[in-house]
Amino acid sequence: MFYRLLSLNWRIFISNLNRFQLLLTIGYILFLGIMLVNLIGTAIVVVLMDSDPWMQVQLPWLTPDIYSFILLVFGNAYWVMHFSFTNMRLLNIEENRKLLGFGFPLDRLAKYLTLIGFCHPVNIIYNFTWLVFLLIQVDYAFQIPVAIAAVALNYVIIYSIKHRFIRVVEKRFIAVVIGFFILIFGLFQMISLFASNSSRIFAEFFPQVEKVNAFLSWLPGGMLIQTVTIYYGWMNAAIIFFFSVLLVGLTVIDHFNKTKQGLLNPGLKKAEEESSTLWKVLRKVMGRNAGKYYFYVMKHPYNRLQVLTLTIIPIVYVPLLMNVEFELARTILIPTILAGIPVALLAMGMANMYGYENREFLLHLQFPINLEKQLKERFLGVIILPLLVFYLITVFELLMIPEIGSPLQIFIANTFFFLMFMLLFVWSSYFQYQKATYSSFSYKHPIIPQKVTFAISFLIFSMGYLVFVPLNGLEWYRLTIMSTVIVIMAIYLWQHMDVLVNLFKNRVLMRLWNEL
């Protein structure tokens, strides 16, 4: 039965993939293979580096203390990676719970799903690497069962923490995201401090390495290493093994209960009163139609995260790039990064215009208001914010990086960039319609179809080179071509707004009607 359930879940996964996604999956499997080899290779090199006589000649500073330090840094860094990449998205509770309706016993289903949940390939790779990393360091036989139990315990604890962490993140979304960014900023500050004082820090650090090792060895990665580097005898090994196994058992039982609860209470919704000031503000500023649409866009947690990220990225990267001495980097990368901001905002609102409302958009069709008028209002509403940002960026570029070109050049290049992406997103809205899932933690992109996401990432840089690379004598040809395309497209779009209505009727309407 377990095998059947596994194959059922696998079939659900495969049947949800289109050909492009299948290709991606194959690429992902190859990536996993490479990742496994790399991780194990790195672990072996780190463990064996002090035993090679060549190393001792070439690296005289590699004392036993420094070697332990490297080992502990690797172990702890690897633990952080393990924690970050532990994947929990293998279960499709919604699909699997249908089995309950056919009389599948709840306990057995929860048991199988708990097991399947632990078996994500990425998680298996990390745990397997831990085993290789630890077992090649084993000095005594009693360390083997302890190391294995410790790896299992480590995994279930990480899984458990992440399980709860995701719930916390979804509940306290803004607080967690802000906390995350403060952490990133702190890290930036630390790195810059270290880079400017590295020689002094090293001079002070080397004598202290023993103390640092003592500290590192009590961090999670360090404790795992201790299971194979310390002598604790058979008696202690038995006690550690027993308690580790007990804790693993208790955590797995806890997961089993949580899975059971999840199967019985799918998306348990609390009906609490909610006041939406955002809707009131948008209703006033953008009108009832565009305002309502933007309200839906901004209600999506992924978009809120996106807006926050878009604010932070230029604050971090632009000052860094401004200090780069290589002029080409400044003239291409800064405008490309900056031009990417309105593009990302545009993608939020325009790349899947019906994906937020889905079937409920049919209600708009029943309104005694012309559909073309409704779509036009939305269309204009969606481009207002990115356009505003776009103009602010253009002004910023004119003031701060005048060497990237004349005002006319910057203006035309940015407008062209914006317009091209706008066309891509209009195409995406009508030809790549998909239901936007209301979770920022979706395996697939929650708003924009994967095809479009890939196209954006690729185009943002190729367009950047096409539009911003200085061409010196040929610059005027490029400007003329871009200006002509801008004028033709603007006139065409303005005069043929009904194209949106026809595209909607031909490409989206029936899908909405049939969607349940």
Place this chain on the structure above:
Amino acid sequence: MERAVEINKLIKRYEGEPVLKGLDLDIPKGTIFGLIGPNGAGKSTLIGVLTGLLSFEEGDIKIHGMELNTKNELKIKRLTASVLQPPLLFEQFSSLEFIEYICEIYEVEKEGLIEKAYSLMDYFDIKDFAKIKVNKLSSGSRKKLAFVTAVLLEPKLLLLDEPFESVDVISIERMKNVIRRLKNKGVTIIVTSHILEVVENLCDDIAILHNGKIKAYLDSISRKELQKDSSLHEIFEKFVEVEKKDQIVEWL
């Protein structure tokens, strides 16, 4: 008698496959009209066409004397309200926000609107959900909210696609009461349902739709005549030519 809806030789296809096959139907003004038929008969498609959500390939439709075409589309939409199956609601709004929004679009008189909305919500026991987000309502409450909103739009033609599904018995009785009151105010109501007993005691006229065509039109006179000897259920079975299949499951 004046007609609220006149349908003449209506053909609607899905990907080339006809669902409504030259359908003819006249519905008198100010009646409660029941549309019954087996699954896949085309009831929801017909409602979809009448609400203007679905286009049709051939035939013509007149609503309150106006041809259903691009020219009259908006005027007709202003006269019409509907509850579809499943109901269309704005999930991110609260129940009251949803009502206010829709009423604003339909330019319903603002004075007294909130009071009317609260009294109807109270009548259907969803008053407590006024400030609850729509996507957190149960399927029954969603249906009731859609019904309340449609009533508040003061339509001349009310289209109800399976309005009683997932609604509790007390609320079904209250819905029937509201529908009768609307009829007394001159509103035409078209109801589709699989619950024949409800259709039987609520509707004035009933049509049986099968395979995209009207198989029988039972007005009050012909119903009296036919129902002398048989129930609506038996009449329904006769017109949709139900195949007797009980022998298939005799092994049970």
